[in-house]
Amino acid sequence: MKVLTANRLTDGIAVWWCETDGWIETILGAKPAASKDEEAALEAVGTEAGRTNFAVDINLIDVNVVEGVPVPVRIRERIRAAGPTNRTDLGKQAEGKLPPQAAPTPFITPANA
Amino acid sequence: MYRYDEFDQAFVNARVAEFSDQVQRRLSGELTEDQFKPLRLMNGVYLQLHAYMLRVAIPYGTLSSRQLRMLAHIARKYDKGYGHFTTRQNIQYNWPALADMPACLADLASVEMHAIQTSGNCIRNVTADHFAGAAADEVADPRPYAEILRQWSSVHPEFSYLPRKFKIAVTGAERDRAAIQVHDIGLHLKKNEAGELGFAVYVGGGQGRTPMIAKKIKDFLPEEHLLSYTTAIMRVYNLHGRRDNKYKARIKILVHETGTAELSAQIEQEWLAIKDGELKLPQSDIQAIDRYFALPDLPARPEGDEAIKLARLDSRDFGTWVDQNVITHKHPDYACVTISLKGIGEAPGDASDAQMNLVADIAERYAFDEIRVSHEQNLILPHVARADLKAVYDRLVEGQLHTANAGLITDIIACPGLDYCALANARSIPVAQEISDRFADPVRQQEIGELKLKISGCINACGHHHVGHIGILGVEKKGTELYQITLGGSGDEVTSIGEIVGRGFAPEEITDAVETVVDTYLGLRLDKSEKFLDAYRRVGAAPFKEALYGSDAKAA
Numbered sequence: 123m124k125v126l127t128a129n130r131l132t133d134g135i136a137v138w139w140c141e142t143d144g145w146i147e148t149i150l151g152a153k154p155a156a157s158k159d160e161e162a163a164l165e166a167v168g169t170e171a172g173r174t175n176f177a178v179d180i181n182l183i184d185v186n187v188v189e190g191v192p193v194p195v196r197i198r199e200r201i202r203a204a205g206p207t208n209r210t211d212l213g214k215q216a217e218g219k220l221p222p223q224a225a226p227t228p229f230i231t232p233a234n235a
Numbered sequence: 236m237y238r239y240d241e242f243d244q245a246f247v248n249a250r251v252a253e254f255s256d257q258v259q260r261r262l263s264g265e266l267t268e269d270q271f272k273p274l275r276l277m278n279g280v281y282l283q284l285h286a287y288m289l290r291v292a293i294p295y296g297t298l299s300s301r302q303l304r305m306l307a308h309i310a311r312k313y314d315k316g317y318g319h320f321t322t323r324q325n326i327q328y329n330w331p332a333l334a335d336m337p338a339c340l341a342d343l344a345s346v347e348m349h350a351i352q353t354s355g356n357c358i359r360n361v362t363a364d365h366f367a368g369a370a371a372d373e374v375a376d377p378r379p380y381a382e383i384l385r386q387w388s389s390v391h392p393e394f395s396y397l398p399r400k401f402k403i404a405v406t407g408a409e410r411d412r413a414a415i416q417v418h419d420i421g422l423h424l425k426k427n428e429a430g431e432l433g434f435a436v437y438v439g440g441g442q443g444r445t446p447m448i449a450k451k452i453k454d455f456l457p458e459e460h461l462l463s464y465t466t467a468i469m470r471v472y473n474l475h476g477r478r479d480n481k482y483k484a485r486i487k488i489l490v491h492e493t494g495t496a497e498l499s500a501q502i503e504q505e506w507l508a509i510k511d512g513e514l515k516l517p518q519s520d521i522q523a524i525d526r527y528f529a530l531p532d533l534p535a536r537p538e539g540d541e542a543i544k545l546a547r548l549d550s551r552d553f554g555t556w557v558d559q560n561v562i563t564h565k566h567p568d569y570a571c572v573t574i575s576l577k578g579i580g581e582a583p584g585d586a587s588d589a590q591m592n593l594v595a596d597i598a599e600r601y602a603f604d605e606i607r608v609s610h611e612q613n614l615i616l617p618h619v620a621r622a623d624l625k626a627v628y629d630r631l632v633e634g635q636l637h638t639a640n641a642g643l644i645t646d647i648i649a650c651p652g653l654d655y656c657a658l659a660n661a662r663s664i665p666v667a668q669e670i671s672d673r674f675a676d677p678v679r680q681q682e683i684g685e686l687k688l689k690i691s692g693c694i695n696a697c698g699h700h701h702v703g704h705i706g707i708l709g710v711e712k713k714g715t716e717l718y719q720i721t722l723g724g725s726g727d728e729v730t731s732i733g734e735i736v737g738r739g740f741a742p743e744e745i746t747d748a749v750e751t752v753v754d755t756y757l758g759l760r761l762d763k764s765e766k767f768l769d770a771y772r773r774v775g776a777a778p779f780k781e782a783l784y785g786s787d788a789k790a791a
C-alpha cells in the first residue's frame with residue numbers, strides 16, 4: 123500500500139496527504155491507497171501540489187498498516203516520519219506527531235543498552 | 236586572517252540580493268522547482284529528509300570569533316540551536332526554512348561569509364591543514380595559496396559547469412593533515428634546494444564509489460605558476476572528463492582511463508601555452524595575500540612549562556587533555572589546541588550555539604581571535620600560550636568541550652547518514668555514538684592508542700571511511716541497515732585505501748565487531764608503540780578476518 127508524501131516548499135518540512143485534512147505534518151492521518159485507482163488519485167494530488175508550488179520532492183511511498191497506522195516499509199521513510207533518531211528531542215517525534223508504531227528501530231545493541 | 240576587500244564584499248552582497256530575489260520568485264511560483272533547484276544548490280541549499288539544509292563555506296577552515304558567533308546566531312535564530320561541522324571544514328544547518336534563507340545569507344555576508352560553491356559541479360571550498368600557520372613542522376603556511384585559489388575559482392566562468400564537483404586541498408608540512416592524496420588536486424607546499432617555495436602536485440585522488448589515491452604529476456611547481464598550472468589541469472579535465480556517466484565523471488576516472496603519463500603530458504602542453512601569461516602570480520600579489528595570514532604578534536610567555544607542571548599536579552584530567560589534545564607550536568611558548576567535538580556518546584561534529592559562543596569567547600580571550608575547523612570535525616585553537624592552557628581547559632569544561640580524545644578511537648568521523656541525509660542508505664551517527672560509548676573508558680582508549688575510525692552512511696564516503704584505519708560503510712540490504720568494515724585505510728602522507736574484510740554486520744553486531752578488531756590488534760601488536768595501522772600493515776587482514784568470521788573467514 124502507498125501513501126503520498128512530500129516536503130513543504132516554504133520550510134522543507136515533511137508532510138503527508140490526508141484525505142480529510144489535506145497536507146498534514148504527521149504520517150498518522152495519511153490514508154493508504156488500497157487500489158490502483160486510489161494510487162492514481164494520490165498521484166494526481168501530488169502533481170497538483172507540485173504545480174501549485176505547495177510542495178517539492180513528492181513521492182508515493184510503501185507502507186504497511188499496523189494497528190490502523192501507516193508504517194513506512196523503508197527505514198528511510200520511518201526516520202523521515204520521526205526525525206533524527208539521535209535527537210529524539212527534535213522533529214515529529216518531539217512534537218507529538220509520530221504514532222509509536224511508526225517509530226524507526228532504535229539503534230541500540232544489547233551490550234550497550 | 237583574510238579580510239574581504241571592497242570587491243569581495245560587493246560580490247557577496249550582490250549574490251545575497253540575487254538569491255533573495257530567486258527565493259522570492261520561487262515562493263511566488265514564478266520559478267518552478269526544476270528551474271530553482273540548480274540556483275539553490277549554487278547557494279548551498281539542499282533538501283534533506285526532514286527539511287532544507289544550508290551548507291556554509293568556511294574557507295580552508297579558518298574562522299574569527301566574530302564569525303563563529305555569527306554561526307551560533309544562525310543556529311539559534313534560523314535552526315534548532317546547533318550546527319554540524321563537516322569533513323570539508325564547512326558547517327551545515329539541518330532545519331532552516333527556505334523563506335528564511337535570504338536573511339540567513341545576509342547575516343552571513345555581514346561577517347564575510349557565504350554559501351557559494353558549497354554544492355554543484357564547480358570548484359568547492361579549498362581545504363587546508365587545520366594547524367596551518369602554527370604547526371612546528373610546516374615549511375610555510377598553505378592558506379595564502381588556498382585563498383589565491385579561492386579568489387580565482389569563485390564563479391570562475393570557465394569552471395562553473397565542470398563534469399562533476401572538484402575538490403582541492405593544500406598542506407604545508409610533510410606530515411599530511413589535509414588528506415591531499417584523496418582530493419581531485421592535492422598540493423603539498425614545500426621548498427626546493429634553493430629555498431624557493433613551490434608545490435608537489437597530485438591529481439586524481441578521491442573517495443566515493445571508486446576510491447583512488449592521487450598520482451603525483453609534478454615534483455616541484457614554482458609558486459608563481461599555481462594558477463596557470465591549476466588552470467591547465469582544469470582545462471584538460473573540463474574537456475575530456477566524462478559527462479555521460481555521473482559515476483565516472485570525476486577527474487580520478489579520467490586519470491585512470493587516460494593514464495598518468497599521457498594525462499600529465501596533456502596538462503603540460505596546455506600549461507606551456509599559458510604559463511607565462513596573465514595567470515603567472517607576481518611576487519607582490521603573493522606577498523599581499525601572505526600578509527593577511529601573518530602569525531599574530533606572540534609575546535614571550537616563558538612561564539608556560541611551570542604553569543603546566545603545577546596544573547598537572549592539581550588535575551590529572553588536565554594532564555591527560557594536554558597530552559592528547561595539544562600539539563607543538565612553532566613558537567616554543569605556544570601550543571595548538573584541539574577542541575574535541577566528539578564528547579562520549581555525542582554526534583561527531585555537532586556543536587550547540589552555546590558551545591560555539593563559548594569557543595568564540597575563549598578564542599578572543601586566549602587565542603588571538605582565531606579558530607579552525609578540522610576535516611576531522613573538531614575545532615582548533617591554533618595559537619594558545621602554554622601558560623594559558625589551564626585557563627582554556629577550565630573554560631572548555633564549562634561547555635563540555637574538554638574530551639581528551641584527539642586521534643583516539645572515540646574521535647570518530649561520521650557523516651550525517653540516514654538520520655538527516657536524503658542520499659543515505661544507513662545511519663552513521665548512532666553507530667559512532669554506540670562505539671564511543673563502548674570505548675568510553677579513557678584508560679582503555681589510551682591503551683589502544685592512535686586509531687582513526689571513520690563512518691559513512693553511503694558510498695559517497697563523506698565520512699571518509701575508505702581512509703579510516705577502521706572504516707565503516709553503511710549499506711541497505713533487504714530493507715535493513717548493514718555495516719561493512721574496511722581496515723588499513725589512511726589519509727596521511729602514506730595514503731592507503733582500506734580493504735573490505737568480509738560480509739557486513741547488522742546494527743546490533745557492528746560495535747561488537749569493532750571491539751573484536753580492536754582486541755585482535757591489542758593481542759598481536761609487538762608492543763604498545765606499534766600503532767593499529769602499523770600492526771595492520773605488518774600482519775595484513777588475515778588475523779582480523781579470522782577473529783571476525785572464524786572458520787567462515789576464507790569464504791568471506
Ligand code: SF4
Pocket residue numbers: 650651652653656657658659660691692693694695696697698
Ligand atoms: S556519505 Fe552518503 S549518507 Fe553520508 S552524508 Fe555523504 S551522501 Fe549522505
